[in-house]
Amino acid sequence: MKPPVKxxxxxxxxxxxxxxxxxAGCRFFxxxxxxxxxxxxxxxxxxxxxxxxxxxxxxxxxxSLAAVIGSSVAGVxxxxxxSGPGFSLMQEHIGYAYMAEVPCVIVDxxxxxxxxxxxxxxxxxxxxxxxxxxHGDYYAIAVAPSSVLECYEFTLRxxxxxxxxxxxxxxxxxxxxxxxxxRVILPDxxxxxxxxxxxxxxxxxxxxxxxxxxxxxxxxASFGEGYRYNITGLTHDPFGFPTEKPEEIxxxxxxxxxxxxxxxxxxxxxxxxxxxxxxxxxxxxxIVARAAREAVRMARERRxxxxxxxxxxxxxxxxxxxxxxxxxxxxxxxxxxxxxxxxGEVMRVNRGKTRVSSLTxxxxxxxxxxxxxxxxxxxx
Amino acid sequence: MERIKKTRAGQERYEVRLSGSGGQGMVFAGMIxxxxxxxxxxxxxCQTQSYGPEARGGTSRSDLVIxxxxxxxxxxxxxxxxxxxxxxxxxxxxxxxxxxxTLIVDSGLVTQLPDRKVYGFTFTRIAREQLGTPxxxxxxxxxxxxxxxxxxxxxxxxxxxxRRAPRGTEERNLQAIEIxxxxxxxxxxxxxxxxxxxx
Numbered sequence: 001m002k003p004p005v006k007x008x009x010x011x012x013x014x015x016x017x018x019x020x021x022x023x024a025g026c027r028f029f030x031x032x033x034x035x036x037x038x039x040x041x042x043x044x045x046x047x048x049x050x051x052x053x054x055x056x057x058x059x060x061x062x063x064s065l066a067a068v069i070g071s072s073v074a075g076v077x078x079x080x081x082x083s084g085p086g087f088s089l090m091q092e093h094i095g096y097a098y099m100a101e102v103p104c105v106i107v108d109x110x111x112x113x114x115x116x117x118x119x120x121x122x123x124x125x126x127x128x129x130x131x132x133x134x135h136g137d138y139y140a141i142a143v144a145p146s147s148v149l150e151c152y153e154f155t156l157r158x159x160x161x162x163x164x165x166x167x168x169x170x171x172x173x174x175x176x177x178x179x180x181x182x183r184v185i186l187p188d189x190x191x192x193x194x195x196x197x198x199x200x201x202x203x204x205x206x207x208x209x210x211x212x213x214x215x216x217x218x219x220x221a222s223f224g225e226g227y228r229y230n231i232t233g234l235t236h237d238p239f240g241f242p243t244e245k246p247e248e249i250x251x252x253x254x255x256x257x258x259x260x261x262x263x264x265x266x267x268x269x270x271x272x273x274x275x276x277x278x279x280x281x282x283x284x285x286x287i288v289a290r291a292a293r294e295a296v297r298m299a300r301e302r303r304x305x306x307x308x309x310x311x312x313x314x315x316x317x318x319x320x321x322x323x324x325x326x327x328x329x330x331x332x333x334x335x336x337x338x339x340x341x342x343x344g345e346v347m348r349v350n351r352g353k354t355r356v357s358s359l360t361x362x363x364x365x366x367x368x369x370x371x372x373x374x375x376x377x378x379x380x
Numbered sequence: 381m382e383r384i385k386k387t388r389a390g391q392e393r394y395e396v397r398l399s400g401s402g403g404q405g406m407v408f409a410g411m412i413x414x415x416x417x418x419x420x421x422x423x424x425x426c427q428t429q430s431y432g433p434e435a436r437g438g439t440s441r442s443d444l445v446i447x448x449x450x451x452x453x454x455x456x457x458x459x460x461x462x463x464x465x466x467x468x469x470x471x472x473x474x475x476x477x478x479x480x481x482t483l484i485v486d487s488g489l490v491t492q493l494p495d496r497k498v499y500g501f502t503f504t505r506i507a508r509e510q511l512g513t514p515x516x517x518x519x520x521x522x523x524x525x526x527x528x529x530x531x532x533x534x535x536x537x538x539x540x541x542x543r544r545a546p547r548g549t550e551e552r553n554l555q556a557i558e559i560x561x562x563x564x565x566x567x568x569x570x571x572x573x574x575x576x577x578x579x
Contacts, residue, residue, distance in 0.1 A: 010411070010418050010419055010425070010427075176428065176454065176455075179428065180428045181427040182425065182427070183423070287454070290453050290454055291452070294391070294453045298387075298389040301390050368453065368457060370457070373388075
């Protein structure tokens with residue numbers, strides 16, 4: 001028998017997600033348990049008190065995100081976890097967190113929808129809701145793990161991005177990723193980068209909670225630290241007070257946009273496999289990318305030049321990468337567990353240059369490697 | 381590992397389904413097997429389970445994919461090993477077993493067998509008679525799986541059960557593994573006898 005490797009464990013995706021959150025410094029969870037995310041609430045109810053953190057079960061998902069936003073404003077890294085129906089209820093407060101620039105992490109473990117749909121079955125039908133679920137103009141960041149280890153790493157990264165850019169970040173999982181167990185070797189805590197929100201260095205009387213600066217991200221004082229400021233969902237000036245002045249409105253809206261769009265290289269991550277000489281690409285995220293990775297290897301065994309493009313951050317969409325790579329492609333197959341959502345984004349960037357074909361499944365089962373492979377053979 | 385197949389993607393892959401009815405401990409057995417294979421034996425493993433209304437009462441199952449390489453697709457596509465602890469689960473899942481796959485059944489509960497090679501052991505009766513409870517029939521079956529297929533080490537199963545078995549039942553669970561091994565030894569002896577015309 002081989003000697004056991006340090007930190008080698010059998011772990012469920014939902015547990016890996018909250019372990020990553022705790023490693024990132026999350027010390028507050030408010031939620032309303034819902035399948036298939038329930039284990040997260042269950043585990044954090046037991047684990048957070050041991051870290052002097054707080055777990056609270058709220059009356060619904062609306063209140064849950066309100067509590068998370070409040071806790072974050074008080075200076076504690078905070079999260080909630082839910083699934084489609086709860087994610088819909090949270091939209092109002094997700095918008096509030098964008099507007100008030102409150103860092104927080106929201107996990108959506110996708111299940112079949114619409115409405116209560118299929119509580120225990122896999123889907124990727126919240127893909128566009130994550131981008132456009134709440135009203136108004138805003139720039140979403142969403143990471144999408146496809147393995148148990150990625151649940152850990154990406155949740156940790158979600159906290160880092162959220163703290164760095166003072167914005168809510170969504171971890172977009174699905175029933176299979178959340179419930180499957182895999183052997184994982186967790187990274188050494190000393191090797192991990194943990195980012196904390198920038199704190200003000202100015203005296204309290206000079207402090208502007210929404211300061212306009214060249215980085216577009218304002219330092220953030222916590223409530224109770226001696227800095228006075230106002231927070232509102234109304235469009236506001238740098239002090240946080242409502243404004244109706246067009247130049248201040250534009251400044252605020254540009255700030256929300258620029259803090260994301262000026263940092264795309266830092267935020268966007270794409271996994272590209274066998275793309276060097278590929279003239280066909282499978283575009284798939286999350287659990288579907290697992291089937292695609294196998295299908296790409298099946299095709300390569302038969303000398304078909306196929307590669308995989310897996311967006312690890314699905315929002316912001318990797319426009320620049322796609323614009324560059326599509327020059328070499330004759331065909332892009334977009335595989336997803338819905339009736340065709342992400343394909344719209346691929347076609348938007350593609351502007352008709354490359355043939356784009358859709359492989360969808362929405363009968364509660366996974367797209368299999370064989371299905372992807374057959375699609376490649378049909379279309380090539 | 382025995383009879384490891386290569387997938388069409390050139391990957392090594394061994395697929396297992398443990399099936400029975402809710403309450404027979406198939407999900408627990410799947411977790412024990414996965415942890416033994418992954419953490420103790422150091423292989424890649426991915427475990428998924430059927431999760432729906434049928435998890436209460438009706439059929440219950442736990443699926444594993446085992447490999448010495450990174451596993452891409454996490455669910456079984458063509459089973460290499462099927463454990464069926466009830467007639468219903470045998471009927472439902474048998475078609476998912478590949479042609480030369482291994483079928484192990486609780487022969488006290490699965491009486492109508494498919495026309496092919498089957499390993500039958502009365503796991504539930506043996507657990508009740510030798511360990512005083514049918515509840516460890518799942519663990520006896522794990523011992524048998526280990527002995528028959530070498531897909532998991534005996535030591536690995538024992539180590540995991542030492543830490544995962546409900547408190548107070550560790551000894552009984554460890555014995556269950558040994559009994560599972562013993563069954564295979566006896567069964568093999570019988571086969572040899574009949575082959576030489578003695579039995």
